[in-house]
Amino acid sequence: MxxxxxxxxxxxxxxxxxxxxxxxxxxxxxxxxxxxxxxxxxxxxxxxxxxxxxxxxxxxxxxxxxxxxxxxxxxxxxxxxxxxxxxxxxxxxxxxxxxxxxxxxxxxxxxxxxxxxxxxxxxxxxxxxxxxxxxxxxxxxxxxxxxxxxxxxxxxKSLQLGFSHIQPDDRILVSGPIGDHGIAVMLAREQFGLRGDVRSDAASVLAFTRTASEFSGLRYMRDPTRGGLATVLHELHRATGLGVRVYEPQLPIRDQVKTVCEMLGYDPHYLACEGRVVAIIAADQADSLLQRWQQLPNGGRAALIGQLNRHDTGVVLETELGGERVLEELEDDPLPRIC
Amino acid sequence: MxxxxxxxxxxxxxxxxxxxxxxxxxxxxxxxxxxxxxxxxxxxxxxxxxxxxxxxxxxxxxxxxxxxxxxxxxxxxxxxxxxxxxxxxxxxxxxxxxxxxxxxxxxxxxxxxxxxxxxxxxxxxxxxxxxxxxxxxxxxxxxxxxxxxxxxxxxxKSLQLGFSHIQPDDRILVSGPIGDHGIAVMLAREQFGLRGDVRSDAASVLAFTRTASEFSGLRYMRDPTRGGLATVLHELHRATGLGVRVYEPQLPIRDQVKTVCEMLGYDPHYLACEGRVVAIIAADQADSLLQRWQQLPNGGRAALIGQLNRHDTGVVLETELGGERVLEELEDDPLPRIC
The missing domain is CATH 3.30.1330.10 (PurM-like, N-terminal domain)
Structure with missing residues (x-):
């Protein structure tokens, strides 16, 4: 050689x-x-x-x-x-x-x-x-x-996952803070004159998906990459016809990510992750899975962020003050282009 | 939709x-x-x-x-x-x-x-x-x-192909004229002010490889793409340690391809094909496979072009006039860059 x-x-x-x-x-x-x-x-x-x-x-x-x-x-x-x-x-x-x-x-x-x-x-x-x-x-x-x-x-063969298994009242979990990857890549470009210590979340999610697969109530999993969490939630809504409700106070987002988003006018819900999982699971097993996830390395900030229902007509964010905001489908690029 | x-x-x-x-x-x-x-x-x-x-x-x-x-x-x-x-x-x-x-x-x-x-x-x-x-x-x-x-x-599982099966005296077949793809792409660029009616040979070679796979004496097959026939022959030589001898008069090359090569100083042996196969087969089955190939659509110009031996120390081209020329391994780009 x-x-x-x-x-x-x-x-x-x-x-x-x-x-x-x-x-x-x-x-x-x-x-x-x-x-x-x-x-x-x-x-x-x-x-x-x-x-x-x-x-x-x-x-x-x-x-x-x-x-x-x-x-x-x-x-x-x-x-x-x-x-x-x-x-x-x-x-x-x-x-x-x-x-x-x-x-x-x-x-x-x-x-x-x-x-x-x-x-x-x-x-x-x-x-x-x-x-x-x-x-x-x-x-x-x-x-x-x-x-x-x-x-x-x-x-x-025993593992059956897919949109068709999702039911009203199922819970939505995310395995860690969202948007780290998008912000880390954007800061690395230095084009905005900003610096920060946000590191990409890029990682294998195998530990999380294997743990989730042990639960009989697991319906569906997805990694929120391009288009971020919002895009996964829209896919859920489109594929199942169910309403998707997310509790903003539960959503794990790092302070540094929030700060950069506020300064530049970005919405963190659309930012790409490269090492997070969104899981849909039966309501009665959601807490158990959450506890298991939180014990995994990098799982400390895993969270139960919302649920599916029959009454919402889209993807709805329930805000800290009890208000509601519709999370629209991503249109033209409102966020730093990273891929 | x-x-x-x-x-x-x-x-x-x-x-x-x-x-x-x-x-x-x-x-x-x-x-x-x-x-x-x-x-x-x-x-x-x-x-x-x-x-x-x-x-x-x-x-x-x-x-x-x-x-x-x-x-x-x-x-x-x-x-x-x-x-x-x-x-x-x-x-x-x-x-x-x-x-x-x-x-x-x-x-x-x-x-x-x-x-x-x-x-x-x-x-x-x-x-x-x-x-x-x-x-x-x-x-x-x-x-x-x-x-x-x-x-x-x-x-x-019954089909065993690979360099290790190749033996001295095995024959080398090619399924059709070489270099059509390289010349067709080059002419399509019109950068040399040349025009011609050479069409790319790009095609599936499945009919040829399936036919060849019926022969117990089949040792190895390869499609001569980037680097052309010469590169396949050099791989054969490097991997087996055997000499590779090719009879230039047997080598199928279209007249238009030869003409363009002569005008621009290219060597057709290095030109890419995208729909040809080189097969190495036991000497006593080579003629039968050649006949079968020649009956396939686009197989009319399939040819037996050479053989492996113990005495040559590289890839040797036996020319029309009985002379010999060593076909060197491709170095820097001496040909139209097409991929």
Missing amino acids: TKLTDTHISLAHGNGGRLMRELIEGLIADSLGDRLLDIENDAARIDLDQRDAELLITTDGFTVKPLEFPGGDIGSLAVHGTVNDLAVSGATPHYLSLNLFIEEGLEVSLLQRLLCSLAKAAGEAGVKIACGDTKVVPRGEGSGVYFATTGVGLRP | TKLTDTHISLAHGNGGRLMRELIEGLIADSLGDRLLDIENDAARIDLDQRDAELLITTDGFTVKPLEFPGGDIGSLAVHGTVNDLAVSGATPHYLSLNLFIEEGLEVSLLQRLLCSLAKAAGEAGVKIACGDTKVVPRGEGSGVYFATTGVGLRP
Whole structure:
């Protein structure tokens, strides 16, 4: 194996020839280490025991500026985003595929940090990188690097989750404070002249989804990423036809996140999270799940935030002073664009 | 379902809110039609019967300029590229995941044509789009659209292919003329002031790989994409340690492709194909497979082009006049950049 000696990515690293082989063998495979299944073949064989389980697949693309931010980077995001989509579906993720679209001129040392971060996140989530592909796009026709990952995992056949299981009076739980990721990325851009110590919440939510899956009353889970909590609540409303009522005082939002939102006129309900879960659960099991979640690492601020009902006609926020406010569906970008 | 009424993609189409939902429901799902498995869930359940079969996964990213060219477009490519990687591994492709990185400002009508082309290619190859993800990148930070697809398929356990099965004296077959795709894309750019009627060879190679898989002497298959035939031959040489000898007069290359290469100083051996297979097969079965291939649609110019041996120390081209020329590994870009 040849170590890559170039300091910057050039177009020739994507041409299929020697330089590309050196990039893949000397940097990508090296950085991904024991998380990597196979770079020898066009297609990789994966082992999944489907007895009593269903095969699930999901995919996600990743674009973020800056590529590194407090609490994470695009490499760890590319694992967490896809792992979490499987996790909230009730599955255990096993394998990822990895696409890289690298912009000509990207620093090799930065790429290496991102890939090492990706490998670390994959290791923590217990997933292998089964296969990958690398393209290099001309300078100016990318934004450093775009990643895409597709994940496959197994869900026990006994676990039945979905909108159709949701009933009036079910409770809505969230696993931690919302909006940290959106604000952390925005502050990392420094374009508003603001600084702060908010760190992204980007993380695997597997511990939360596994705990929730032990409850017979669990109906549905979702991670509030693009479009934030408000978008998940709107999906719930649209899919079930039920009213969605959220108690604003219960909603966990960090003071720093509130402050930045107030200064810039953003609504934290639309801010992306990358390490939170929203769970819908039968009313009589909601408190038990909440207690279990609160005992998990990073679960201290998990909260019961609302419930489904037959009388509201949309997504309603019950405010601190007893008032009501309709939480509209996200329209044009009223928030910092982070992906 | 709301039809998308916008004429151009805006950043807000990627923000997770209403416009994005309209893009996905009104254009993407509509264009993909019955090839689409599910847009309701974060992860899709896929049915694959693994009795007597192994699960294979592969992934590919797609960047091409122009997005449409004679014989294909980036939409059909995104199917063929991944389907073919499974096909040459001996697998039947069943499901694809689909990532879109769309540049702000892209014409909706163009996107629709690309997605319809993708759906048509998926239908022909018998694959479903199991899941997808859409990102919109700011104007100037993309090149119209980048696609990535990950494919999963099943390979019979009885089919054993790989470098380790290759033996001296095995024969090398190619399923049709090489370089058509590379030249078609280059001519479509019109940057050299050249015009021609070369069409891309982009197509599923499943008919060829299925036929080849019936032969007990089949050792290995590969599709010569980036880096062309020469790169496949170098991989064979590196992986097996055997010499690779190719008979230039047997090599199928269209006259128009030769002419363009001669005018611009390109070597057709490095040009990408997107619908050809290289197969390595035991010497005593090579002629039979060749006859079978030649009877397939688009197989008329399939050819036996060379053999493996113990005495050559690299990849050697035996020229028309009886001379020899070493075919070097691709270095920096000596050819039109097409992906």
